[in-house]
Amino acid sequence: MDFGLSGRARDHLDRLQDFMDARVYPAEPVYAAQRRELAALGREHHVPPVVEELKREARRRGLWNLFLPDATDPAHGLSVTDYAPLAELTGRSPVLAPEATNCAAPDTGNMEVLHLFGTPEQKHRWLRPLLDGEIRSAFAMTEPDVASSDAANIATRIERDGDDYVVNGRKWWITGAADPRCAVMIVMGRTDPAAPAHRRQSMVLVPMDAPGVEVVRALPVFGYQDQHGHCEITFTDVRVPAANLVGEEGGGFAIAQARLGPGRDASTTACAPSARPSGRWS
Ligand SMILES: Cc1cc2nc3c(=O)[nH]c(=O)nc-3n(C[C@H](O)[C@H](O)[C@H](O)COP(=O)(O)OP(=O)(O)OC[C@H]3O[C@@H](n4cnc5c(N)ncnc54)[C@H](O)[C@@H]3O)c2cc1C
Secondary structure, eight states: OOOSOOHHHHHHHHHHHHHIIIIIHHHHHHHHHHHHHHHHTTOTTSOOHHHHHHHHHHHHTTOSSTTSTTSSOGGGOOOHHHHHHHHHHHTTSTTTHHHHTTOOTTHHHHHHHHHHHOOHHHIIIIIHHHHTTSOEEEEEOOOTTSOTTSGGGOOOEEEEETTEEEEEEEEEEEETTTSTTEEEEEEEEESOTTSOGGGSEEEEEEETTSTTEEEEEEOOBTTBOOSSOEEEEEEEEEEEEGGGEESSTTOHHHHHHHHHTTOSOHHHHHHOOSOOOOSOOO
16 A cells, blocks of 8 residues: 555645744744733633734635645645645644644534535535634534433434424533634534434534523633633523524434544544545535
């Protein structure tokens, strides 16, 4: 088996290395200083401006949405093995480089879910601005009351009521939900408790500003707060249109499995099996 880099991977890697050396590593102390300034103003979950500068520069250099094959330009369609060394490199500046290149979790997994399973309307409303780095998103699966490493245990209720779904439950460790740019969550919950274990779950899109969504707190990790936050969130009679269902009812567990293959972060993405979507999104 040939583990050598393809010409396309080599080209991206060289240009990414140049971007890292010229822009990303020098921005690390700037980021730290800006975070301190924001924290002093009580805005520790606001993004430091240097991140948005890096995003513009990465996009200008054609280093954008590298995780998604055929995202908007076939010239950027990278395979898993093409992407792996790029993810390894961005992982050397894990706070800055993945977001600068629009390859940061949890948006990568969410974009892939929408790319694979979203309706045209869902893609227009949520995937397009995510691909453009205009908003951020969260993936709300884990719950304090159940062993959530097995997604079949997830207990949040998603109940059909006329043309809507109504969501009730409690989640925690929801990455990204404290960032003011976070506009939408993919929420996993039970639509049919009586169905076989792996057909009970579904996923719905819940806007962050939907009535009944409450971000209770951002949990610290080893005593520190990440900029985007890992949040405890309650859902109390949160009502969303039935058109916000992702994929089919009862398909949530399967989507979670598809998402976790490529969707975690730079390091796990590099090791993931070939579960990446193919085909073109438009
Ligand atoms: C920094 C951070 C960010 C995160 N971001 C997100 C996010 O964005 N969205 C999200 O939904 N979640 C997120 N998580 C949550 C994470 O995915 C879960 O913590 C993880 O899946 C484990 O689930 P759990 O905490 O419920 O642990 P549990 O499932 O309770 O597992 C605890 C331990 O028990 C073991 N165990 C569980 N069940 C069994 C069993 N039946 N038999 C034997 N052993 C068992 C597990 O292997 C593990 O060692 C995040 C967590 C962290 C720390």
